[in-house]
Amino acid sequence: RTNGTCAGTYSVTRTWTATDAGGNTTTASQTINVEDNTAPAPTTAFQTVINTTCAEVPVKPELLFADSCSEMAPIVVYSEDIINNSSTSYSIIRKWNVKDACNNTADYIQTVNVNIITDVTTITVPEFINSINGTPVDLTTYLPQDAPSNGTWVDVNNSGLLNGSILDPNNAATGDYTFQYNIETETCPISYVINLKIDQSFVLGCGTILVHNAFTPNGDAFNEKFVIDNIDDTICYPENSVEIYNRWGILVYEAKGYNNEEVSFKGFSEGRVTVDKSAGLPAGTYFYILNYTTVGLQDEIIPKREQGYLYLTR
Incomplete structure (x- = not known):
């Protein structure tokens, strides 16, 4: 064997020698040249x-x-x-x-x-925006929290109401409006389409649900009950339910149709599994859950939920 210039290239020479009884010899040979000309x-x-x-x-x-x-x-x-x-x-x-x-x-x-297919997410704003003395709205508040911040806003209807991400609804005509937030990425483009309604009619708005999370049922006729502002407005908020739990997770009060008057939490237990119902609950921290409904622009019922801590002192 004689090696060539690389591992796959070489030659092999085979030789046969034949000798007869009289000592006469002859040879024959074969040479094989091996070439590597095939790529991996x-x-x-x-x-x-x-x-x-x-x-x-x-x-x-x-x-x-x-x-x-x-x-x-x-x-x-x-x-x-x-x-x-x-x-x-x-x-x-x-x-x-x-x-x-x-x-x-x-x-x-x-x-x-x-x-390339754009990843489109459509967001419909359930509440209408009033154009009578309307407050400017930052449309980014309607985007998911993880939405990239390097996108571009587009006024799809060419309404002229949009400046960057700020929508100024003042004196806008009543109607449905669409705004689009486009993001270029290294993979697929992302687009958030926001549909909302602006209403020019003057509507007396509903009062805001406000939970007062501390009260003192000590008999001094002041701050004697757990108060939820505007919960008694059944036109704006047709249904509600209130649940209150103590620090060990035991239900101590529940009611439907809470109205701050005859249906209200005054510091006495009314739960299904609890302490003596006739005894006032001890001072401390409790946890409330408020479920209620509100009425949308198209008379649709929209469920809402609030929860948090409630402080009872005597």
Whole structure:
């Protein structure tokens, strides 16, 4: 064997010598020249063409390669390029260039054709915005908390009411309005579509539900009961229920149709599982849950919930 310039290239010479009874000899030879002219090939299966969307682009496959003429690991150089980039699609070209010890090379390519589909989230604001002495509204308050902050606002209706993210509803015509928040990302574009209603009619608004979370039922006729402002307005807030728990999670009071008067918590236990109902509850910290409903612009019933700590002192 005579080695060549690389591991897969060499020659083998085989010689036969024949001798007869009279000592006469003759020889014959065979020379085999071995050439390595084949590049390494992948041992990992992979798709050469993939058609997908921007939300489902697959990760780069980890390909393994082998050389049939050498046990030496081939040299692999990976590269990735984006071509045919437009607003609706692009292609990713993934290329593995492999080379063996005899400088035989080959390219293996995977083409990922990507269709760009915007991830759209529609947000409908349930409450209408009054345009009579209306207060400007920051539309970012309607976005999810994890929404990126580098987006662009678009006034879809060209209403002229939007300045950045601030909506000024003053004197706007009654109607439905749409505003869009667009975000460019490295993968799929994101768009939040906010639909809201502005009403120019003058409507007496409902009073705000306000929970007073401390009271002193000590018989001095002052601050004797747990008060929830405006909960008795059954036109604005048709239904309600109140639950109050002590520090051990035991229900000590529950009622429906709470109205701050005949239906109200005065520091006495009225729960299903509790202490003596005729005895006043001890001073301390309690926990309240208020469930109520309000009426939307289209007379739809909207459930609401508030909860928090309640402090009882005597």
